[in-house]
Amino acid sequence: MTELKTETITVNMGPQHPSTHGVFRLILTLDGETVVDVEPVVGYLHRNHEKIGEYNNWIQNTPFTDRLDYISPMSNEFAYVLAVEKLSEIEPPERAEYIRIIMVELNRIVNHMIVVGFLLNELGCFFTPMMYCVRWRELVMDLYEMAAGSRMMPNYFWIGGVAADLPAAFLPQCKELVAALPGFIDELERLLTDSEIVQMRCKDVGVLPPDVAVAYGCTGPLLRASGVPYDIRRAEPYSIYDRFDFDVVVGTVGDVYDRYLVRIGEMRQSVRILEQALKDLPEGETATPKKKKFMPPEGDVYHRIEAPKGELGFYLVSDGSDHPYRYKIRAPSFVNLQSLPYLCRGHKIADVVVNIGSIDITMGEVDR
């Protein structure tokens, strides 16, 4: 039998593609159906966020961070205000600290709901599971709207506290939601965790060994699914996270299925933190007195938080004026995305899509 000549072909995937979570291009080198190499091309959503941030004043940048990872606006604001508070040595009041924790943990649940929903989308189960998860996201969005006046761009965190105290209806509604969430997560798991299709498509796909994950600088659920118990809320506790009792969820294999399980586990842990925060929420002030013109002292700081997607850090340089001299964002999606070629090599084209979904990227944050 004569040997057939084969050669690799190059295929462009994106920038307009339903599975790329925004405008994002992949250059795939294929050998038949098998992926030989992947080169991610980013920057289609670049608007030089950091440069615009240098022209804004310190206070204007808080709502501007909402536009980074628009799935988790509260986390972005949290990281930014903590960095500015570290720079200018402002202590927010106790009640504001608790409200912030409630908001960001709700945000983590929202983010993981979206990731789990989209993962099923990417497996080919088009939008039914997605809508199922988004329904619960909407309930959180209602709470955001009640507290901040806006669903997705809340501008609720202020330097030195939060914008306003919680309205009277917030706490009962939030408690009701938090009480109902574990039941819904159970239901979601009954539908997905043991599903044969989910297991076949996700197990042993895109395995990321722990040493490779650390080398690529991966953080968040992507790193923990590989079995590295690194959570900034534990490794370098910020705000009042040292007061709460929760577990760091880790995986064992580091495949797509483990990343799904870690996100499910983290939602349960967030519910635990929420229960404690709602129980301990003290009365009192929610913000330090505001200044008309905010000018932090000279200096530079880096502050990082465990955002739903991984380490979100802000490196701020102040020259003592009313706007930052340098405003740099260390975006978790941007760094995590570097592991994509490693995850995809040797798998089929269809698995590329699943791998993107399991990394969890938002282009608003990758491209900045």
Add this chain to the structure above:
Amino acid sequence: MTSKESFEGLAAKFPQFGLEYQEGKDPAIVVNAENLVELAQHLCAEQEYDYCASVTGVDYPDRFEVVYHLYSTSKKGGPVILKVHAARENPEIPSVVSIWPGADWQEREVWDLMGVRFSGHPDLRRILMWEGFQGHPLRKDFPGMKDEYTFSEPSGEEEHD
């Protein structure tokens, strides 16, 4: 270990490097560009700083500064912060991608937006701006307001089209 202690340990180990301690809210270690790779290798291999969280370029009036925030995934505690200065004309410092592969895209971003070259980087191309773009937009002398902009067409064919 406080940053002062880790600095003293490093300064005792590498007296020939002339390391400088910089006070501040986040104390940093200022290192010469030619010693950066050796110091980074030591921190990664001997002191478990296996995670390079952030690589930032800053444009100061008299110099470019690249800031590295190093953490450890196995031991607790705050970062070791390295600062490297580069000249205003043709700034260039050695790449640390061989030590922390995760610094790859961040170094490309610093090159793209700030124009600091990283010698020894495996693939130093623009990442957020397109190939053929002129200038480095995060520099302070790059126009930032809308009436200062001039847009230029991308020159030549893009590599993969």
